[in-house]
Structures are given as C-alpha cells and as structure tokens.
Amino acid sequence: MRILIADDEPLARERLGRLLQEIGPPWRLAAEVADGPAVLRRCAQGDIDLVLLDIRMPGLDGMQVAAQLRQLQPAPVVIFTTAYPERALDAFERQALDYLLKPIRRERLQQALDRAQALSRVQLRSLQQVKDRPTDAICVRLRGELLRIEIDDVYFFRAEDKYVLVRHRDGEALLEDSLKTLEQRFGGRFLRIHRNALVNLSYLIGLKKDPAGYPCAALKGCDACLEISRRLLPQVRDWLRGRGQMTDDK
Structure with missing residues (x-):
C-alpha cells in the first residue's frame, strides 16, 4: 500500500520514512510533502492509499486537509501525527483511522498500519467519506x-x-x-x-x-x-x- 508523509518538519518526515522502511511490505513510501495544498495535489492523482498527516502545517492545517480528502474518489485513509495530545478529539471527529503522538515509536506506527491493513479498501473509503458529525467518543x-x-x-x-x-x-x-x-x-x-x-x-x-x-x-x-x-x-x-x-x- 502506498503512503504519503505530510509534515512541514524535514526531520519528522525523515524519521517516519525510516520507520516505514524498517516495517517494509506491504507498505511503501510513495511521496513526502511539506504543506496542506501539496497533500491535496498529490492525493488527487488517485494512487495514495494512506496519508500520515501532521495536524499543524502551513497553507492548510491537517484538519482542513482531511476534510477535503474525504471528497476524493477514492479517498485515502488518514492517520494523524502531532506533538499535541489535546488535538486527539479533533482527529477522531475528522474520522481519522488513528492518531500518533510524536515522537512516534515504531511499535505504535506498526499498530496503526496493522489496523489499516485489516480493513478492506472499500471499508477504508467508507471510513473517510463519512460526513462531519459530533463525535460519539472520548479520548x-x-x-x-x-x-x-x-x-x-x-x-x-x-x-x-x-x-x-x-x-x-x-x-x-x-x-x-x-x-x-x-x-x-x-x-x-x-x-x-x-x-x-x-x-x-x-x-x-x-x-x-x-x-x-x-x-x-x-x-x-x-x-x-x-x-x-x-x-x-x-x-x-x-x-x-x-x-x-x-x-x-x-
């Protein structure tokens, strides 16, 4: 499955890329971008299965990007990454599959990717295309x-x-x-x-x-x-x- 890393910090992108390389197939790094508009342009090509999406980015923040990604056909799965635990609730309200707190550990990333792999592609698309609604969960x-x-x-x-x-x-x-x-x-x-x-x-x-x-x-x-x-x-x-x-x- 093809992954896009979206983070405005080069070191954060480098770390995630290294962790993905260690985890290996079926996951493959397809591209890295540093801002919200670049995420949308790259995902519009239709070949990205999953986005590791930082919440705080220039241009458009991760929440705004996630809302627009759900309009794509097919829509990639979103896993948020951030250093701010207070944004967890917002992340789940945006129908993110998971939420990774920086610094991200390999074991935690593996767990999130395993969850994504357990879902069929149809289920993944459905997850991302659910309309905004008040969350029915707490974090x-x-x-x-x-x-x-x-x-x-x-x-x-x-x-x-x-x-x-x-x-x-x-x-x-x-x-x-x-x-x-x-x-x-x-x-x-x-x-x-x-x-x-x-x-x-x-x-x-x-x-x-x-x-x-x-x-x-x-x-x-x-x-x-x-x-x-x-x-x-x-x-x-x-x-x-x-x-x-x-x-x-x-």
Whole structure:
C-alpha cells in the first residue's frame, strides 16, 4: 500500500520514512510533502492509499486537509501525527483511522498500519467519506497512549478532585474535562444525579440504597453505587417512571 508523509518538519518526515522502511511490505513510501495544498495535489492523482498527516502545517492545517480528502474518489485513509495530545478529539471527529503522538515509536506506527491493513479498501473509503458529525467518543491518555472510548460504553462520569472518572465497560480512566462540559456535549444521553455525577441513561434501570441508606442509581452491568442528591432525586424518579422502570428504593 502506498503512503504519503505530510509534515512541514524535514526531520519528522525523515524519521517516519525510516520507520516505514524498517516495517517494509506491504507498505511503501510513495511521496513526502511539506504543506496542506501539496497533500491535496498529490492525493488527487488517485494512487495514495494512506496519508500520515501532521495536524499543524502551513497553507492548510491537517484538519482542513482531511476534510477535503474525504471528497476524493477514492479517498485515502488518514492517520494523524502531532506533538499535541489535546488535538486527539479533533482527529477522531475528522474520522481519522488513528492518531500518533510524536515522537512516534515504531511499535505504535506498526499498530496503526496493522489496523489499516485489516480493513478492506472499500471499508477504508467508507471510513473517510463519512460526513462531519459530533463525535460519539472520548479520548483519554492511558499509560502514555491515547485510548478512544465509545460513549455507548460509558456507564457514568464522576468528578474526583481535579479530574473526572470515566467508568466504562472495559474499566476506568481519568479525564481533564469538567462535568459541565461533558453534560453540554452529551446532553440528552446522560442525566445529572448529583453535583459530581452524570449517568448514561442507557444503563439507568432503577434505584437502590447504599449501606448508609442513601438513594443510589442502579446501573445495568455496573456494580457501582452512585449517590443521588436529594435535590435531583425527584427528577431521577420521574425519568424512571416515564419509562416504566422500578423506582422503589425503600
């Protein structure tokens, strides 16, 4: 598969090219460019399968380039590269297959390329041609890597000190976003049950009491007991009753 490296830093292009050479077939470096317009001109030739695309470039930044690349037939797969982890969310919103944080390690690049190879060419094109839409996932850092968590897999968000704990199907993670930001972003899918907690309505099935006798949210598939504040308890009861769910927590 033919790869285009797009980065305005010569040393970054050189490093990626060297890593691709080490990885070898079926991947082959087709070209290197240093700015956004050059990416579009080269990809318009129709022979590029995958673009390793830096986010910060002159002319057009990587996000703008990715949006235009999706209009090509066929559209190349995009894997973003950047030194700025805060851009991960933007990258996934642009339907990038993956996101590599500089300095890029060979093992991490190999992992991203393996993901691309596992998809058929038709699937790759479809991935890049999806229209812009609000993301249905969050990104967190875990052991130095970026992890994408689908919102459908999140049980709840709970504020803890300076962070927000995310409890999901595969475990827990920490976010730097505020609960208010998360509530605004995923409004309608999560319900605030306490000043420090939001629960995914898809998992809210009833009420129960904790050992101290305080009302808590019962969540399907999750054994956590999230306290419901007295002020918000009527709202939670009303939501459950409206869906025929059990509300008796006595």
